[in-house]
Amino acid sequence: MSDKDLRIRIKEVAVEHFNNNGYHGTTIRNIAKDVNCSLPMIYYYFNNKKELFDEIIKKDYFDLLKRQAAHLKIDNIIDFYTRFIYELNSLSSYDKRVYRLGIKVYLSFDGDDELMEIMDKWEKTIITRHYQIIKPHLKDMDNDIVIVRTLIHLLETLIVSIIVKSRFLSEEEIREEISTVLRGCE
Amino acid sequence: MSDKDLRIRIKEVAVEHFNNNGYHGTTIRNIAKDVNCSLPMIYYYFNNKKELFDEIIKKDYFDLLKRQAAHLKIDNIIDFYTRFIYELNSLSSYDKRVYRLGIKVYLSFDGDDELMEIMDKWEKTIITRHYQIIKPHLKDMDNDIVIVRTLIHLLETLIVSIIVKSRFLSEEEIREEISTVLRGCE
DNA sequence: TTATAATATTAACGAACGTTAAATAAAGGA
DNA sequence: TCCTTTATTTAACGTTCGTTAATATTATAA
Numbered sequence: 001m002s003d004k005d006l007r008i009r010i011k012e013v014a015v016e017h018f019n020n021n022g023y024h025g026t027t028i029r030n031i032a033k034d035v036n037c038s039l040p041m042i043y044y045y046f047n048n049k050k051e052l053f054d055e056i057i058k059k060d061y062f063d064l065l066k067r068q069a070a071h072l073k074i075d076n077i078i079d080f081y082t083r084f085i086y087e088l089n090s091l092s093s094y095d096k097r098v099y100r101l102g103i104k105v106y107l108s109f110d111g112d113d114e115l116m117e118i119m120d121k122w123e124k125t126i127i128t129r130h131y132q133i134i135k136p137h138l139k140d141m142d143n144d145i146v147i148v149r150t151l152i153h154l155l156e157t158l159i160v161s162i163i164v165k166s167r168f169l170s171e172e173e174i175r176e177e178i179s180t181v182l183r184g185c186e
Numbered sequence: 187m188s189d190k191d192l193r194i195r196i197k198e199v200a201v202e203h204f205n206n207n208g209y210h211g212t213t214i215r216n217i218a219k220d221v222n223c224s225l226p227m228i229y230y231y232f233n234n235k236k237e238l239f240d241e242i243i244k245k246d247y248f249d250l251l252k253r254q255a256a257h258l259k260i261d262n263i264i265d266f267y268t269r270f271i272y273e274l275n276s277l278s279s280y281d282k283r284v285y286r287l288g289i290k291v292y293l294s295f296d297g298d299d300e301l302m303e304i305m306d307k308w309e310k311t312i313i314t315r316h317y318q319i320i321k322p323h324l325k326d327m328d329n330d331i332v333i334v335r336t337l338i339h340l341l342e343t344l345i346v347s348i349i350v351k352s353r354f355l356s357e358e359e360i361r362e363e364i365s366t367v368l369r370g371c372e
Numbered sequence: 373t374t375a376t377a378a379t380a381t382t383a384a385c386g387a388a389c390g391t392t393a394a395a396t397a398a399a400g401g402a
Numbered sequence: 403t404c405c406t407t408t409a410t411t412t413a414a415c416g417t418t419c420g421t422t423a424a425t426a427t428t429a430t431a432a
Binding site: 226 | 408409410411412
Binding site: 022023104109110146149150153156158161165176183 | 350
């Protein structure tokens with residue numbers, strides 16, 4: 001019917017609906033209407049509503065996180081985190097929606113227990129990974145653990161600002177806030 | 187039927203269901219079942235599902251925010267914010283659920299446009315109020331605006347940790363992180 | 373060209389939803 | 403006591419939901 005693969009278009013519309021109306025507020029009929037296909041076509045490509053939701057989180061969301069974490073090189077630590085956050089601004093609108101939906105599940109505002117458990121596991125790897133990134137760049141302070149924890153907390157809010165609240169953050173204001181926490185470090 | 191006012195018990199159960207399952211995932215029947223009353227009793231005390239949801243946000247949530255903001259005295263600025271966050275730990279479970287639901291609406295993960303607009307207005311008063319609290323305690327630094335913004339961002343994440351993720355944060359770790367951002371200030 | 377597989381649609385199923393009408397029970401003042 | 407108000411229930415309404423059966427169309431390969 002269209003040039004774009006129907007399966008992909010279904011997911012694009014689905015992630016928008018799940019974001020705007022939540023899992024229970026999203027109906028297969030409304031997705032089909034916006035995709036401009038008949039209702040059973042959703043069931044042709046996805047077994048049921050839940051598997052459609054799960055594929056977006058389990059596949060697309062975690063793929064996005066891995067992609068995002070992989071492609072950055074570390075030289076200056078402030079530059080590193082500034083770019084890490086700043087580049088969220090220029091994610092595709094599909095990726096932003098997937099990210100937003102993932103955060104929603106992460107905060108257990110949507111999804112089920114199984115998905116939340118997966119999120120918890122990932123969160124733990126994030127913390128240790130960031131710790132290994134930051135630690136060598138800190139002068140041996142006695143409170144380095146606190147600085148790392150504070151930075152991670154700041155990063156979380158910046159991510160929420162861009163992804164969840166759809167705000168644009170300039171490279172400068174990101175750098176300023178990260179520098180405030182890392183003040184005194186290399 | 188019970189010693190506690192039925193209307194209050196309905197709201198207690200409702201806020202739990204709205205939190206766990208979202209607005210659309212919550213059903214009047216399930217609320218009635220957990221309250222142990224018949225279904226139409228919900229409609230005896232509340233006009234409809236939406237007004238039940240709205241009362242929790244418009245009344246209980248904003249009452250909670252005002253209560254929380256009003257009762258603290260400012261002496262030392264780090265003490266002030268440490269207590270401000272730490273006392274979230276000891277909110278009643280009902281207040282915590284109301285707070286969580288409010289954050290859900292604030293992040294536009296639930297609720298409707300009208301409620302989000304109310305949230306946006308409140309957010310703006312929060313920022314200027316915090317600015318006035320902090321500013322006199324800052325030595326005249328050229329980057330005081332950045333520090334205030336960074337602190338507010340940190341506070342947001344701490345609130346989310348306690349209220350949304352249901353984590354307990356000790357007074358010490360709260361103070362450490364706030365001090366990290368306010369490092370160098372009185 | 374024709375058989376087979378992939379893609380799509382129409383129509384309908386039972387279940388669950390929000391909501392309400394009508395009737396009953398309990399409470400409180402006259 | 404009786405009457406009026408408040409509190410509560412049973413039963414049902416119309417609608418929408420997720421899902422599927424049955425059928426049609428289109429593409430593909432022999």
